[in-house]
Amino acid sequence: MKLANIIPIFKAGDTSIIGNYRPVSLLTTVSKVFERAFYSRLLTFITHHKILYELQFGFRGGHSTHLAVIKLMENIITSLEKGEFSAVIFLDFSKAFDTVNHSILLEKLNHYGIRGIANNWVRSYLSDRTQYCTFGDKKSSTSSVSCGVPQGSILGPLLFLVYINDLGTIFSHFKTILFADDSNLIINGKSLQELETKINLDIPSLTNWLQTNRLSLNLQKTHLMVFGKKTRHNENILNIRIDGEQIETVNHTKFLGLILDNDLSWKLHLAHLSKKLSKSIGILSRARRFLNKSTLRQLYYSFLYPYLTYCNIIWGNASQSALWPIFRTQKRAIRIIDNIRRRDSTKLTFKNLKILRLPDIYTFSVLLFVYKYKNKLLPNIFDNFYTMNSEIHRHATRYAGHLRVPVAKTKLASTFIKKTGVSIWNQFSDKLDLKSKIGLFKQKAIILLTEEYSLDP
16 A cells, blocks of 8 residues: 555656656555545644645645635735835745655644644555656666655645645745745835845745755746836846855746736736647647537537636736737637638627637636635635725615725736726626525526627627
């Protein structure tokens, strides 16, 4: 039950470089039964005692990637609304899951109250493990495992969250948003000099934490981004060093599958998304000669819809010019499914197929977010994300049940969900049942949005 078959999964880059592969452990079914039983009890204990850092979004129910990005953007936009600068360091850990020190992990579990038999069970789970690697038809010899938690296991991710749980509590100036080992440090300041000073004051805390926990950063892939008014010949470059190595200041980076640029325009992400969708369109186009409309619709939901919905609540309100290539590709897909000509209107087809158009995917995403907010289905850190009119006006008014529209000084704030969520919810809330189950709410929202489509282009 402690023997793992390691399968290298290629991530990106040069296929000949071993570091570009992720080692995933294939474990026996029986071991996973034991893991699942222990995982359920451990998670119940951790949740009941609120042990995990509140801004840890990885491997937690109800904590998705888009919520992590929303929190990141909220921090940045709040700073920009004050006329300040904001800097974010995107940390890249080197083989974080594979370098977890077992003794330190057991000590941390003991600190959080997982003691006695439970702690001994984890000790047994981690000790005397062995593994071998399979690549193609080749198989390596078996070797022992002295550190790390198995990637591909049920229990490993939760143990890793406990291991890095205190990272969010060690800084004087940084705010931290974590998604397992995808972590970023956020700091605000009135000037670039203030940013630089604050960051350099907190860097020793980071390096000490890494040394204490026997983790390391890939400094070549650890980046810094600065948000705010461009200076120094349109470049905001800070002199930040970790272990003596300069941290590169970049204009864009990839975080949780999204390409962030320092203008938060999402143009680079949408250009990348457009290429992905074009490949999916090719699949749909080749299949239409052999498949009926219903099956083609299923292919659309398999190969295109996930791209259109993933973090749409973040980028779905970008400029029309940036969104147009994506929308055009979506309409092309609809024409393929319904077998209509290039210049024919697609609105009626969208309605008949009950498929949301790109602008309405954003509206639907926002409505679902606010529904979860009002029904307490979001993490506690979103409890004060919106304000009700009834909280401001004590007397009963026609709009007491509506959300209060926040003031936005910048264009970025006016297109952020904190404001667009209010306007969209207030527009549709009277037509939707807030008390209905989430599945029924989704159905009614889709019907409501598609019913507005017509034959007009």
